Amino acid sequence: MNNNLNRLIDCLIEGDQKAAVDETKSLLESGTPVEIVISHGVEQAMSQLDNKCTVEQFNLLEIMLSGRAVMGVMNVLYPPNQARVYTKGKVVLATLEGAVHDLGKNILRMILQTNGYEVIDCGKDCPVDKLVNTVKDEKPIAVGLSGLITTVIPKIVTVKSRLMEIGLDEVKVMAGGAALKQSTAERLNLDFLAQTAFDSLNYLSGFSRRLKDSN
Amino acid sequence: MTKTQRVKSAVSFNQAGKPVVIPQILAHSAVLSNVPIKEYLTSGKTLAKCQLNALKQYDHDGLFAFFDLGLEAEALGTKLFYPDRDYPNIKRYVIQDASDITLLTLPKINDAGRTPELLEAIKIMKAEVGSQVPIIGIFSGPMTILTQIMGMEKALFLAVDELDTFLTLLNFTTSFAVELARLMIHAGVSVPVLFDPSASPEIIPPQFFREFVQPKIREILLETKKAGCLFNWLNITGDITTIFPFVNIPEVDILNIDYSVDPEIAAEKIQQTCIDGNIKPLSFQEESEQFIFDKAKRLLKLFQRRKGFILSSGCEIPFDSKPENVKAMVKAASSWE
Numbered sequence: 001m002n003n004n005l006n007r008l009i010d011c012l013i014e015g016d017q018k019a020a021v022d023e024t025k026s027l028l029e030s031g032t033p034v035e036i037v038i039s040h041g042v043e044q045a046m047s048q049l050d051n052k053c054t055v056e057q058f059n060l061l062e063i064m065l066s067g068r069a070v071m072g073v074m075n076v077l078y079p080p081n082q083a084r085v086y087t088k089g090k091v092v093l094a095t096l097e098g099a100v101h102d103l104g105k106n107i108l109r110m111i112l113q114t115n116g117y118e119v120i121d122c123g124k125d126c127p128v129d130k131l132v133n134t135v136k137d138e139k140p141i142a143v144g145l146s147g148l149i150t151t152v153i154p155k156i157v158t159v160k161s162r163l164m165e166i167g168l169d170e171v172k173v174m175a176g177g178a179a180l181k182q183s184t185a186e187r188l189n190l191d192f193l194a195q196t197a198f199d200s201l202n203y204l205s206g207f208s209r210r211l212k213d214s215n
Numbered sequence: 216m217t218k219t220q221r222v223k224s225a226v227s228f229n230q231a232g233k234p235v236v237i238p239q240i241l242a243h244s245a246v247l248s249n250v251p252i253k254e255y256l257t258s259g260k261t262l263a264k265c266q267l268n269a270l271k272q273y274d275h276d277g278l279f280a281f282f283d284l285g286l287e288a289e290a291l292g293t294k295l296f297y298p299d300r301d302y303p304n305i306k307r308y309v310i311q312d313a314s315d316i317t318l319l320t321l322p323k324i325n326d327a328g329r330t331p332e333l334l335e336a337i338k339i340m341k342a343e344v345g346s347q348v349p350i351i352g353i354f355s356g357p358m359t360i361l362t363q364i365m366g367m368e369k370a371l372f373l374a375v376d377e378l379d380t381f382l383t384l385l386n387f388t389t390s391f392a393v394e395l396a397r398l399m400i401h402a403g404v405s406v407p408v409l410f411d412p413s414a415s416p417e418i419i420p421p422q423f424f425r426e427f428v429q430p431k432i433r434e435i436l437l438e439t440k441k442a443g444c445l446f447n448w449l450n451i452t453g454d455i456t457t458i459f460p461f462v463n464i465p466e467v468d469i470l471n472i473d474y475s476v477d478p479e480i481a482a483e484k485i486q487q488t489c490i491d492g493n494i495k496p497l498s499f500q501e502e503s504e505q506f507i508f509d510k511a512k513r514l515l516k517l518f519q520r521r522k523g524f525i526l527s528s529g530c531e532i533p534f535d536s537k538p539e540n541v542k543a544m545v546k547a548a549s550s551w552e
Contacts, residue, residue: 060419061419062420097298106368150497178417182495183501
């Protein structure tokens with residue numbers, strides 16, 4: 001792998017946005033295709049961050065800095081007038097009413113977009129009705145929810161049933177966050193309960209692969 | 216022996232009699248008293264009534280004075296929305312951009328937002344229980360106030376991009392925390408709890424905590440001691456194992472450990488400070504009485520020789536905790552031989 005790509009990976013892991021953007025520009029100027037910057041640079045960095053999240057106590061600040069650097073790079077690779085084609089499927093994200101912060105959701109959005117998923121973000125303080133209507137309109141492969149405090153649990157529990165009531169059984173519902181991690185997927189009526197944002201990506205990757213194979 | 220004396224004995228590692236048990240009963244006391252959450256969070260009289268009722272029903276070892284994490288931010292100008300049955304949500308942060316920072320001034324705290332209601336709750340509880348029962352007053356730490364006045368994302372990026380501005384703000388929120396804690400102590404709080412979930416190692420790196428946040432925490436806790444509190448209680452939340460060296464300090468008398476902390480490691484690493492914890496809060500809602508009872512017994516056994524332990528939940532128990540589960544926890548302590 002060329003040295004610039006290695007430097008890009010280091011900058012992304014260190015969360016140095018300016019240096020990461022400079023490395024990306026230099027890679028593009030030297031003729032490296034965008035796809036290679038993504039697959040051998042950005043995705044490699046994300047994979048290393050995933051490992052770091054699992055084996056070390058990785059904190060939000062470090063993830064946010066890496067996330068900001070990744071988004072800076074993505075903006076260079078796909079400027080606003082050159083929209084990226086998302087190939088891995090659509091995911092609807094929301095932080096439901098009462099969940100306090102939407103930081104977890106924003107990190108997941110960045111991870112999913114970087115990895116080729118189209119994200120429809122319902123924002124924070126999202127009522128369950130609005131989420132269900134969005135899923136109905138957008139027909140995603142999955143819904144991602146975040147919850148930092150336990151009071152959001154009664155709302156989380158209703159999402160899967162509400163989707164099933166309108167025939168959207170196949171849409172996977174996944175969630176994560178400090179409050180939810182105390183419980184289980186079964187008790188929260190979820191298809192998947194993530195411990196880290198990368199868990200959700202890995203779950204979706206496996207699920208998307210199975211979906212592709214069965215088609 | 217009064218409940219206050221029992222807590223004193225636990226903190227001083229001279230525990231005699233039954234173990235001290237303080238589940239973190241906050242707005243659950245409103246549900247227990249059939250009072251709307253919104254009323255509990257906005258009325259000092261109601262909070263005091265519900266806390267006293269919870270004490271009567273559970274016979275645990277402390278009363279809590281706390282509305283929610285929005286109290287300080289609201290007093291500083293952040294706009295909140297109060298759902299009927301939930302904690303308030305932030306509708307608009309008082310700091311929207313950098314220019315707002317220069318306009319921030321310390322308000323007259325005893326008149327700001329819901330502070331007068333909180334102080335009234337403390338005075339009512341104090342009048343009722345005197346010095347028999349510790350009144351535990353929770354106030355937000357400097358990182359949490361900071362994230363509640365400008366948003367977590369902005370606050371954390373500010374710390375990296377404009378450290379001087381961030382530190383100016385941290386000084387400001389520290390001053391606010393000191394003033395609020397003093398008022399609470401003067402109103403009757405004997406055990407102030409510095410609650411700073413935004414300073415958790417799950418949010419900021421341990422080195423960042425050591426360099427910037429821990430000195431502020433020490434500063435606040437020195438002031439609460441000067442104001443005459445019995446004990447300082449520190450609750451950071453999350454897995455705090457990596458910051459043990461920075462919270463195992465003389466200013467902290469009781470250190471909270473969340474459910475994600477291994478209590479055996481805490482018992483081994485924190486030798487001179489009373490520890491409280493650490494039953495998983497959600498299990499008070501989801502699990503059985505037997506589960507809570509067994510979990511409590513295991514903790515009591517683990518700390519039996521060490522002493523310096525308060526049986527507690529790792530954090531606030533949910534609104535809809537099963538009363539029989541709270542009773543099972545108290546029973547585990549009262550039946551301890």
